[in-house]
Amino acid sequence: LSVLPLHHTFEFTCGLLLPLASGARIVYLDEVSGERLAAAMKVGQVTAMVGVPALWQLIERRIASQISEKGTAAKFLFDTLLALNRRLGEKMGLDAGRILFGPVHRALGGRLRYLVSGGAALPEETHAFFAGLGLHLTEGYGLTEAAPVLTVAEASPKAKPGQVGKPVPGVEVRIDAPDEKGVGEIVARGPNVMKGYANDEAANRKVFTEDGWLRTGDLGRIDREGRLQIVGRAKEVIVAANGENVYPDDVEAMIGKLPHVSEYTILGFPDGRGGERVACLAVPEPGSEEDHTERIARARESLRVAIRKLPRHARPAIVHFYDAPLPRTATRKVKRREARRILERIVAASEEARRSDERPVLVTEVKRAVASVSGRPIAEIHPHTRLLADLGFESLTFVELVSALDGIAERAHLPPVDAERIMQCETVADLEAVVGELGEAPSPPPTAKREEGHFLLPEPLQKGAKRWMRGIQLGFYDRFMRTKVHGRGNIPQNRNTIVVSNHCSHLDLGLIKYALGPYGKDLVTLGAKDYFFEDWRGHYFRNFTNVVPVDRYGGGKEGLETARRIVERGETLLLFPEGTRSVTGEMQPFRPGCGYLVLDTGVDLLPIHLSGTFESLPKGGVFPTKRDLEVRIGPPLPAARLVEKVRGMPREAAARAIATIARAAVAALRDRKVFDLEAFSVADLSRSEADDPLVDLFHDLKTRFVPGSVEKPVRFYFSLGEKEREKWTVVVDRAHCEIHPGKPEGGVADCVLKTNPAMMSRIVRESYVPSPPEFLSGAVKTNNVALLQTFARIFNLTRS
Incomplete structure (x- = not known):
């Protein structure tokens, strides 16, 4: 079944030339819709189909909608069986999809065997949905200059989303200048890779390495089994002011599909310090103009919950909503450059509105509270200071901040702060605005949230x-x-x-x-x-x-x-x-x-x-x-x-x-x-x-000290991480044991051990002896193995 335009090289090669070379029949549609797709699959007895993620999402929405129409109980059963079959595949390599979801397979013609997705990253949720049904999507990677396929993943119940597989026969792929995480630009060569742009040596120098490999412009990593994983576009990497690299496609994959959000994109936004901030431009679910505020609020809450689950460095510091479709290419990829221009206009307008509506109410108190809970001098707290990216706020920090702001409000005879709004604040200026509003209007009464989609038994x-x-x-x-x-x-x-x-x-x-x-x-x-x-x-x-x-x-x-x-x-x-x-x-x-x-x-x-x-x-x-x-x-x-x-x-x-x-x-x-x-x-x-659990660990260590184990003083230094609290010094002599956090006096120790807290805990609490491979791999490092054995004797860590 051919559904993509033939001027797209992906469809031209895989949806036209390959079937013709294999002697297969090709079915074309007069229009791409859920109904026409289903009809074509039945009538054409379709066994294979290639498509972009938007096509698979269309089929996913159609199936999910039909299940929802059958009622809550049917949806509950469907979701349960979907999760069960997916788990069977992930853990045991089994697939009961045709048995559990026979009606779905029959509605799609009952003969589908090869489903290939390319052209853009496939959302994890969509991959998981089809895997649960027993319809395993093959993901591939390539570009027009490679005619167009470079790698293809094997479709199986154990296939992981985001993996685009190994190179096809005759093609070589490697990572150019990988970083410490193995991420670098993907380069390729092979008989299907172009020789160059005709009569344009300047362009060729840009896209080929000195040894003749084609630069794809995409970032990726290769796992131990030789499988390629796409991370993002080289030009779209967000480089924060602290040097941390954030890959937009990775962040979008972690967030996944969101309720109440029609679509969104992650991109970089200048922070004024030579780096970029992670930003998100999102489109709320469609609805009437009358419920615009409610739609934005639902979408914001959905995004807030998802963002909280991200690693701190990947959390968007800027989130704005745009009530129109995001600009996309013909293959449905978001045009991030155009989206960034849209975001720049929105941010500029928001800053202007904020400057015209500034209120100096309780500003000093708010700054003092932020400085207190973050442990920073108040001189470092400014209106543009970001709570997440600059101060490293986490859930616990927000709890402390809400308590501190409640105290400020109480002293000023104001109503309590709204914890939900505080959690949504991105900068100190946002906090000042929320607290300032307390003095201008009474806080609204709490409203009960209606829980949807769950039925209760009698x-x-x-x-x-x-x-x-x-x-x-x-x-x-x-x-x-x-x-x-x-x-x-x-x-x-x-x-x-x-x-x-x-x-x-x-x-x-x-x-x-x-x-x-x-x-x-x-x-x-x-x-x-x-x-x-x-x-x-x-x-x-x-x-x-x-x-x-x-x-x-x-x-x-x-x-x-x-x-x-x-x-x-x-x-x-x-x-x-x-x-x-x-x-x-x-x-x-x-x-x-x-x-x-x-x-x-x-x-x-x-x-x-x-x-x-x-x-x-x-x-x-x-x-x-x-x-x-x-x-x-x-x-x-x-x-x-x-x-x-x-x-x-x-x-x-x-x-x-x-x-x-x-x-x-x-x-x-x-x-x-x-x-x-x-x-x-x-x-x-x-x-x-x-x-700090390390305090407890070294306290336990001290209770194990055996007097008389050494004849002369010995100094041990343990480096268990980069943070200051993860460095500890132990000094023992014949009768005494002294343990304190930090480096040894003068910076010199007889024995140095570098490892991690988990390994140190095993050594102390389980009398664990690190194995030779752990020393060879660098998981445990020491300058004196003999003294490390003495350490075990001093603290009775030898196994009986």
Whole structure:
């Protein structure tokens, strides 16, 4: 089936010459529409089709629309089976698409075998959609000067989006001048590559290397198996003022398709300092003029959530909306140069409007708050200072800022700030405008957000289903896993508590409920709204669990308020204070949320430590393996004593201190020690210590010191990263051990070890001995292996 114009070399070679050379029949359409495509596939008994991403998205929308018309239950079933088949393919190489989605295959003619996408990057969501259906798209790469194919990926259930495969026979591809990440310009040569532009030597010198390879102008990397991945256009790389390279296509692939956003593009925008800022120009979903503000608000919120998930350096610092289609080429690629000119006009107009409407209200207080939470001098805070790109704001920083601004508003007898609007601010000037508005108009009452797309079962059915699933869950931990529970006598059966635990796996919640027995039957926990409550997962978690959705990118205020209401209702709440699953299995710093809850509710903490779940089902795993699981439940930490411990501290410091105490109690369970709350001192606990797991690690190391292990003083220096807090010095003599953060005095040490925190943790806590390949690869570096062996003896790190 031929749908692209024949003047496009991709269609001319792959959609015309190749079928003719193979003796195949070609079907043409009089118009490209969903209905005509479906009809042609049936009548023509089509087995192959090449197309650009826009074509595959058209088919995807048509199928999704037809499923949605059948009702919520049908869509839920469709999405569930789609995800199931995709998982089967990714993990096991199996494909049940023709069985699960037979009607869809028949609607597309029932004979499709070869689907090829080229001309532009295929969105990950579209690739995943077709993979779930069992229609595996082949992605290719090339350009007109290469007639036009250079590489083709193999279509299979395990194929990854973004991979454009290996070079076709006779073609060579390499990366020219790759950077530290292996990214560089793609160059190629072969019999299908042009010899040059006729009678234009100047142009030829620009597009050919000195040894005759064609410069494609595209950036890419080649993996260990020789497969090419496209990163972006060389001319479109965004170079930030700090030298960081950002590839627009990579960022767009990470963001993916967004609800309430018709289309968008990522591009570079001058920052006035010789570099560029990452910017986003987006088009909201279409609608009437009357709901323009609402459409923009929905699109902005959707983008905000997606941007928060990006690596910090890739987050757009400028986001503007444009109520017209973005300029595109004939193959549907966005013309970024034209889009940038549109954005420049919008930004210029916005700056002019802001200058004409500046309000100096509370400016000094806002700057002081920003300087305080970012740790920067107030002289460095200016209206154009960017919260993300310049100050490195993160979710926790925004929580602190909202609290600080609330205090400013309260002192000025103004209503509280809107946390959602604060999270959307890009610069200090935006913050000043939001806070300034508090003095000019009353804050609007909060409006309840209507949750769409999820149906709720009647309560009796929910309760019955929960009982049935709880039985399965308990049987899983009781029979399939080898589970041991210690400390059930510490469970306070007569009152609710706030349960705090380490977090390594999706198995943790079920294991804690199993360990708590009847006390954990109605245990409530919080879950990320964007992770657990999207698509088919939302139906499951709303109907069959006690997981309450919260916005993990909303500044933390919503989550704390939700948790407080749960506890005040008398329910037992489970918190994972690390915030997310540990990717190494090591316990991370505890966030202050549990501390705030103790201060606000006066409810005790119940510490629990889990082991074995990381080995059974780590982050990124799909199927658990049978392992020894262990749960240790500690005595409750009385809220009254915790509050007494932190009396006199500022509220934020008090919450952090309580979280640190909770972490110490869980760590004691991990190490099979008795935690003495009365002996635990927080008087000199600094903020960095409360947040830094290395403090805990080196504290553990000091407790292992064996006096008499050395005859003369020895100085060790550990460099575990680039940050200052990741450098530690250990000095020992026959009777004493001194450990402190930072470099050794005078910058000289007898033994230097360079590695990472995870490896250091294994050495200290597991008596792990690095292997020769780890030394050869550079994962572990030292100037004195013999002294490293002495170090293991000094701190009793040798395995028995």
